[in-house]
Amino acid sequence: MKRVVLTSSSGVGLIHANPVDMVAPLIFRFVSGPLPTSHHLDQYLEGRKYPRDPEVQWSDLVRRSSQTGLAHKNLGLVWFCNAYGVDLIELWFDSEPNSQLLLIWILDYLRSEPYAAERLKLRVVDFDLLGAGGARLRDHTVRGFDVTERDFEAARIAWEAYRAPTPELCFGLLGRDFPKLPFLKPAMEQLLAELPSPITGLGATETQLLDLIAKGHNRTRELFQPGGLLDTRVFDQWELGPLLEGLASGPVPAIAGLDPKLATLAPHDARGRNAAYRRSRLSLTEFGRAVLEGREDFRRYNPLRRWWGGTLLTNERLWRWDPKTRSLIAPT
Template sequence: MQNILHITNGDGAGDLLTASTLPGDVLPWRDTMHQGPFPDIDDIDEVSRVRAKFLAGEALPVDAVQADMLARNNLLRLAADRDEVILWFEHDLLDQLQLVQILDWFSKPERRPGKLTLICIDDYPGIVPFRGLGQLSPPQIAGLVEQRVPVDAVMMDVSVRVWSAFRKEQPTDLFDILGSDMTALPFLAPALRRHLQEFPSSGSGLTRTEQQLLEIAAEGPVGPGHLFRENMAREDRLHMGDWQTFDRIARLMDTGCPLLRTVSGDAFLYPPVDNLLRDDFLAQQLELTPEGLAALSGDLEPGRIRRHEWLGGVELRSGQMLWTWSEREQCLRHLRF
């Protein structure tokens, strides 16, 4: 029997692969890579320690998250002994970032298995809208295995360049790569453009996600479940899960001048940070503040939106020069709000 390893994004697709008839072990890549810091170092364990601290946040024990990531890394190191490693990913930003990190790892010849193959899709017959592999059944996902293609040198080269640029302190290299030939990984360029839209807007100071959430809230008092669903509907390449969306909502209430608030005036509680019943969580009603309405209309001074966050290797901190994105001009601008 062949010694096969399947690597995929998270537990949704991973559980389906485990439940399918496909032989081999499954390694889920549990990292919301579109958020938080990625230091520009090559030691994957050191990178994982930084990531574990960020991913754990206030809700999870750092030691447990770190132990899971280090165990993942150990399985990755042993992949060179496998007959085949099959990579299972989809078209969105999160999956594409995970894919380039993994292909960068395998770019070293001594790390490669007997065969390295890739399945990467953006649709599936009969499933509309297609969001990801997690929508499939075990038989459906198993049927995709015949579509796998060998990972070639061009795919490796693109991934190495993107992975290096993603971790740089300045996003200019990543932007420049968009002007190069990336057809070997056809979903990568649109995913990276979506990444750049998460830099604050050069005009309003809002990221694309923040803009969308405020636009939805402007329709009237809304619950967090509605905000999540409607924000998801505005993404053609969904990459943000429910917990990440609820965290963004909470951050819009803590920006120096809150842009959202609860109708009740109480603090916004959300999982996994807070322990509350599902019905109590969903019953919360949210609305724009006057500052939120001003931000949407472009009348709020962007410098009033306080932020400290990371996108890959780029730190965004209020009071300093910020990298921003101009959607109209399709370019990065370095500004002080």
Template sequence: MEHLHVLNGDSTAVSFGGTGLPGRRAVWREALCEDRVAWHADPLAVLRERSSFFPDYERQVLAEWEVIAAHRGPVVLWFEFDLFCQINLLFLVSYLPDENPVFLICPGDHPEIPNFHGLGECNARQLAALYVTRIHLTEADRQAARLLWKAYTSPNPEALAAVRDTGPFVHFPAAISLHLQRFPSVTTGLNRIETFFLEQLLRKPAGLSTLLPAFWRAYPGFGFGDTQLKETLNDLVQYGLLANNGGDYSLAPDGHAVWAGSSDYVSRWTGSRWLGGCELASGQPVPRWNPAENTISRPPLQ
């Protein structure tokens, strides 16, 4: 039976063409770690709700899903260890047709690549060699993924924090931890990423060419690219914590106040933010991340 290789992005796809591995290819470009993701029994319902998430969604995502959903035969999932990839992986494992054997390739490191960040760094020979490391996912493994996906899309992040058994998805505990750190902290209202940028700018102003590589070195496990990190910086500017002076970011007086704990960042929000299935609405008590324990707590209703 013909194999279908589902690749985690276009960077991997470029090298994969030279592997000589037989079978068809599909490229998964969604970013299910971003914005609202609701649980539905029908995967198309999940995706259609997100069709305005980025341009050309029909071609970039829905057309690829049609290829994946229509395939009958073995499916090989090529994904990375970071939060970005792990959430996409859970979606695919949860919704692939039951009759398809599913295999997973998800390395956390590579003997030939120091400071390994993912499959996109591998050449064709290295990707071909990884094929023999594939893991066959059992029905119990796939059921574990479905439970994890339901927890991620739940309005209650406590459900995800309570997960203990992640089956063969050995990188998911670290991904869960990083996901919880995206919630506002109990002390300042800043999440882990926002805290990192303010901490960097306490020292001196800096531009994107300094801030983004520093973040990637410190937190490769998020797997976020320029787009997500620039949006975070733009929000910090919009809400008055940072100033942007010709591309150099600096800490504004309100940023110093939030950093010191005398002002709460969440109180400045307008509108809503979504993390998986959990809405963080301005003016309402929101789940908070406790950095000391890396747990989620929910303040009582006012």
């Protein structure tokens, strides 16, 4: 039986776990920045139109196969599966929010591809794929389900909700049941918790950053490292930097001590920015302490322009999330 696994970047180790012909990690990050257009996402999966196309494609992240060599290069995902006679396409996505977004996106795409849709198997991965060793991947029982039209429809509804220009439809997902997508609702609630609080104006991760700095953790390395002090499943270490800068560089900053050179460095200058982060020694300002204690609203004094799914958050369009009542609050 010829098997192909679609997964997140956390699941690349699956190639060593089971007799599988190919593991294709999907690399998009949907939890920060503007969402890619539907056209861009389709191009990623449908292969290069000409050999020197500079855009990254699904096949660029797939290693050479002992069975097919580099036959997948420059081909569309479904076209390759059909030509190679793939019998089973397995979806391995754990509960991490971005992985759940990848899952609903790829399900929505494959629903209109009959060859792939008929061969799909959804794996319910109830552990973190990132860092899971080969023994655990081989020995851990992972339930599998055939994908039905109802599952495709659930994914379509959820993906359209996340791409909508307001978070209202995503909030509505919390009242629905997704039997074969058990991690989708918890992921959506974690994402909603990153909307500004009605009291402090901060999302869940921003609040954690202030709290840790207040407790004396003043180095970005211990704040940013995977599996470290910061208990966030939404953002990766590369996405935490802009959040920290937003708290430290506004008209009334909540954080002091961030290297001022960051303001002059290009976003793509990873080496320079990492060095500046390492030089930083962070502390809370008096205003930052007032925000953390709920006595001030950070957004009252500082501008916001940040994407949440398809929603552009600004001070004029400030959707908020109340974690105590689990309620979405519309702009006033």
